[in-house]
Amino acid sequence: RVVSGDENDARGVLFSFFQAMQWPLLPRFLDIYYHLSVMKGFADAGGYVTTAFWEYAPSGRPHLYPPLLHVLMLMLHQCGLEPIAVGRFVDCVSYPLLLFFVHRAALDFYTPRIAFFVLLMFSSIETLALASVTLSAFNLAFVLGLLMFLCVRRKKFTAAALALALCFYTHSLAGGLMTLSLVLYALLSGESV
Numbered sequence: 001r002v003v004s005g006d007e008n009d010a011r012g013v014l015f016s017f018f019q020a021m022q023w024p025l026l027p028r029f030l031d032i033y034y035h036l037s038v039m040k041g042f043a044d045a046g047g048y049v050t051t052a053f054w055e056y057a058p059s060g061r062p063h064l065y066p067p068l069l070h071v072l073m074l075m076l077h078q079c080g081l082e083p084i085a086v087g088r089f090v091d092c093v094s095y096p097l098l099l100f101f102v103h104r105a106a107l108d109f110y111t112p113r114i115a116f117f118v119l120l121m122f123s124s125i126e127t128l129a130l131a132s133v134t135l136s137a138f139n140l141a142f143v144l145g146l147l148m149f150l151c152v153r154r155k156k157f158t159a160a161a162l163a164l165a166l167c168f169y170t171h172s173l174a175g176g177l178m179t180l181s182l183v184l185y186a187l188l189s190g191e192s193v
Contacts, residue, residue: 027087029134035090036083038063039073047074068170069137094139095132099123101146108153141167141174148178149185 027033041054048067051060063070069090076086102122106115122128132139144167151160164182168175 027084027091027133031134032087032091032136034064035069035073035136036087038065038067038070039077039086040083042067042070042074043077065137066169066172068166069140072140090136091133094136095129097143098128098132098139101143101150105146105150108150137171138174141171141178144170145174145178145181148182152182152185 037054038052041052042048045053048071050062052063053060055061073086073090076089077083081089099119099122103115103119106118110118144163148160148163148167151157151163164175164178167178
């Protein structure tokens with residue numbers, strides 16, 4: 001039996017519901033507090049700054065992460081969300097966002113049946129769920145990498161390049177891993193990328 005798109009959308013809503021039910025327990029890990037600190041630093045400076053002036057005074061130090069996640073978090077904060085609500089929101093949407101793009105990529109590369117089992121497998125791994133919530137910058141970069149592969153598959157190379165650039169602009173290691181994955185995909189698939 002082939003699983004319809006509506007059934008998969010219902011599963012996505014269900015995963016999102018369970019994530020939202022954990023709102024009072026979020027954020028789950030210390031990493032998000034670093035990202036919130038950078039977000040607050042950007043807010044205090046009036047926008048993006050190239051050094052963390054709030055650490056290692058008076059000159060500051062370079063940021064540990066590229067700033068895309070922090071800029072997105074700053075936008076949420078400027079929309080009126082309290083910093084802890086921003087952290088909770090990022091934790092809350094990380095896992096459903098990952099599952100959505102894993103499923104979309106599996107649907108694009110394989111059959112709906114295989115995509116269902118990929119989604120089932122990914123949603124059954126507790127450590128993956130925990131990692132996607134605790135490592136939000138890497139998770140966002142991974143999602144952007146999956147988006148890059150979807151764009152490559154559909155021959156939208158400008159969009160793929162933009163997704164890869166945003167991947168590097170979110171997490172340098174994830175960007176490098178996605179570039180290596182793209183090279184391996186080009187070599188093994190026999191398609192011109």
